[in-house]
Amino acid sequence: MIHHHPADDLLLAYAVGAADEAVSLIVATHMSYCAVCRARAAKLESLGGALLQELPPVPLNDGALDHVLSRLDQVTPYERPRRPARADGTPEVLRAYIGGDLAQVRWRSMGPRLSYAPLFKRGKVSARLLRGAPGADSGMHHHDGTEYTVVLQGGFTDLTGSYGPGDLQMMEDGMSHNVVADPGEDCINLAVTTGRLKFDSLIQKIAAPLFGF
Numbered sequence: 001m002i003h004h005h006p007a008d009d010l011l012l013a014y015a016v017g018a019a020d021e022a023v024s025l026i027v028a029t030h031m032s033y034c035a036v037c038r039a040r041a042a043k044l045e046s047l048g049g050a051l052l053q054e055l056p057p058v059p060l061n062d063g064a065l066d067h068v069l070s071r072l073d074q075v076t077p078y079e080r081p082r083r084p085a086r087a088d089g090t091p092e093v094l095r096a097y098i099g100g101d102l103a104q105v106r107w108r109s110m111g112p113r114l115s116y117a118p119l120f121k122r123g124k125v126s127a128r129l130l131r132g133a134p135g136a137d138s139g140m141h142h143h144d145g146t147e148y149t150v151v152l153q154g155g156f157t158d159l160t161g162s163y164g165p166g167d168l169q170m171m172e173d174g175m176s177h178n179v180v181a182d183p184g185e186d187c188i189n190l191a192v193t194t195g196r197l198k199f200d201s202l203i204q205k206i207a208a209p210l211f212g213f
Ligand SMILES: [Zn+2]
Pocket: 002, 004, 005, 006, 030, 031, 034, 036, 037, 038
């Protein structure tokens, strides 16, 4: 049962192709667990695309459309997968980054009960896997930049709640928290750190009728 979903603006950015590779990976990984968001993203993609096409050619005086279109041009082409997780529990979208399933990850130790495996780093954007034994404690830490986490196995708890497989957590720039791995099996997370996402006002205009703002 998924309790923590991407915010609407994040799902919309993904659906219209405005999210970068790292954020797309986070959303796609969540969606491999979440049929609700798969359906929502598919709907947003078709509605958002139609609305973009139907906009009058010179509707805005603030260059918002040009800005959005230039951003779309900057996005690295990325095939957004829709397939659900395999039976072994490794989301299909992650397999290309890991080079196989979770059992094949080569973990690097960060202490007796915590380990990690880097997936990629592009400038300030990085994606990695984090693993904690039951009861492992990250210690209180501060977030520089926005961090998105999706649980792949096990679970964790912090001051914002408890997170299990498929749940997505967003920690905004400047937030602090202390993460403790839940009892049971090891907690394995996909974590992406990125700059602050700014969504254009045009995206908000597209979102408004869809979400009933
Ligand atoms: Zn969801």
